[in-house]
Each structure stands twice: as structure tokens, then as C-alpha cells.
Amino acid sequence: MKKMLCRLLSVLGLAALAGCGGVPVEKYAAQKPVLDLKQYFNGPVTGWGMFQDRSGEVIKRFVVHIDARWQGDTGTLDERFEWSDGTQTRRVWTLRHLGDGRYSGRADDVVGEATGEARGNALRWRYVLALPVDDTVYNVDFDDWMYLIDDKVMLNRSAMSKFGVHLGEVTLSFTRGAP
Template sequence: MRTIKAKSIYLAGALLAGCSASIDDYQNNTPALHLDQFFNGRLEAYGMVQDFRGRVIRRFRADIHATWDGNQGVLDEQFFFDDGEHQQRCWKLTKDGNHYTGVAGDVIGTAEGVTRGNALNWHYTLAVTVNGKERHLQLNDWLYLIDEDNLLNRATMSKFGIPVGKITLSIHRLKTAEPKNLWSVCDLKH
């Protein structure tokens, strides 16, 4: 009985994934999202993490400092959670037309994504500590540019193809001086 239930849950998740939006659905949406333009300078974000039932289990604020040198970018993200935890994620991004790749210390392998119109969809595996054990979760991450200073980010986390949670955040670009060069600040471990 347990095997049938697990297979049913997996099949339902696979069917839902098959019905999801395609990046091509956003081809004609404006304003166009260019990561090297939006993620350049100082940004702030507010977000939440939900479990598989949709219950909010964590809230956070993030300070983001970003800089680009040609087609290479660095995003230094400092996360401050409501339970007092502080995390840093430092992305090293590479742009090739509308295709992006990225590495970070807690990302397993390489994140890969594509922009179309006002959206970016990318996929990666994130190492997350849950109850003292490291888990590898697959993220289907969507970014939507709302206007030149605001972006919404929604990510679905899954394990073995089964949704286990969601992350939602709103990112706002600040009108301040350009950040210092972050190339030597971030410890990328790659």
C-alpha cells in the first residue's frame, strides 16, 4: 500500500510538472530581463519559505550586492532569517546571450537557465541542511521582472521529483552608488 501511495504522489507531481509554464510563454513580455542590468549594484529582498503543504515555515530579508565585468557577474547575497540564522550565498554568473550559468558554494554542479522577455527560468541542485543532515534539493527557479527596479522570484523545491517546498521573494533595486568589486570578496569554493 505504501508503494502505491508513493507512486501516486510521484505521478501527480510529474503530471503537474508537465502542465507548468514554458519560458517561451514570456517571449514577448516587457520590460525585458537582463540579469547584468537588474543585478548590478545594491538590492534588497524580502521572502518566505513554505513547506509542501503551503505553510510558511521561515521568513527572511536579504541584502544583495552585485557587480559585472563583461559577461561575468558576482552576486553576494546575505540572508537574515526570522529565527536568527545568517547565511551567505555568493553566485558567480556567466552570460552567453540569453543563456546563463552559475555556481555557488552550496549549489551542487552548475545552475543553468534561459531568459525570454521579462522572465528567467533556471534549474539547479541546492545543498540544504535539514535536522542536521545535508539534503540535495532540486530547484525550479523563476524570476519575473515587474519594472526596472522590482523583480519577483518563485522557486519550487523538490526531492526525487516530489515537491517539498517553495521559496518566494521580492527583490528591489536600490538607487545608490555602485558596489565595490566583489570578485575577491566572495568565497566561491569552485
């Protein structure tokens, strides 16, 4: 019993440490071009992406068409996904610019509030997604990084985890403007 408890505590400790690492968004403060979400996500944006499981196998591919609009400090991103298995889904984000490069956001399948911080050409966006798999919904942590390449192209990489255990990654390339 004591050995099992020690193993459990070790696993939990490693999971906690895994969540502490990483590059702070401030590291990108001097990078150009500067990412302004209100400017980039304003009008049509198209993204091409894939989900890879923890072994690196591509499980699903997708195209997302985004209609993005801002009124003052409130933005709406209406995302329509076309998945490689023929299914279609929709997510509508409501974003708020909080000042000083900070953002918050909500969507129907996001648990609570998403938080984001932009510095230089990068944005770190964190949230919990209610992810349906078969007949069960799992709350999965997303650590989402976006990097502005130029005025039209942005790359996005998201790490998915549950209880600190890496589940997979989502990789996207966005292009601003009509495809």
C-alpha cells in the first residue's frame, strides 16, 4: 500500500512539474510583426489543421472558415469546421480585449473563461474544452500558441492535456482574407 501511494504521489508530482515549464509569452515581446488580434481576426480567415494523438499519429484533419468581427473591445469569431471524416462543427467565440495585450473569451463548448496574453508576434491562449468522444464528454486543457508570420499568415500550435498528461496536439495554419 505504501509503495502504491509513493508511486501515485510521484506521478502527480511529475504531472504538476510538467505544467510549470515552457516559454513565457514575454519572451516574444520584441518580435515583429506585432500581433493585434482585433486587426488580424477582422473579416474572413481560413485555417487548415490536424489533430495528432500523443504518439504523433494524425487522427483528423480539418479546414476552418472564420467570420471575425469586432465592435469596440468585443470580438466575435464564428468558426465553421469541416473535418476529414465528413462531419461539420461550429464554435462561436466571444472575445474581450482587456488592455495591455490581455484577452478573455467564451464559447459554448469552453468550460469557464479562456484567458490570453499577446506580446510581440505571439499569443498564448489557455482554456478548458468540453470535448465529446463517443458517448462521453471530457474536459481537456488547451495550451494554445499563435505566432504571426506576416500580415496574412499565422501559425498555431495547441497542446492538449488532462490532469497534466499530454493527450495530443493541434497544428493550424491561418490565412487572412477570402480563400
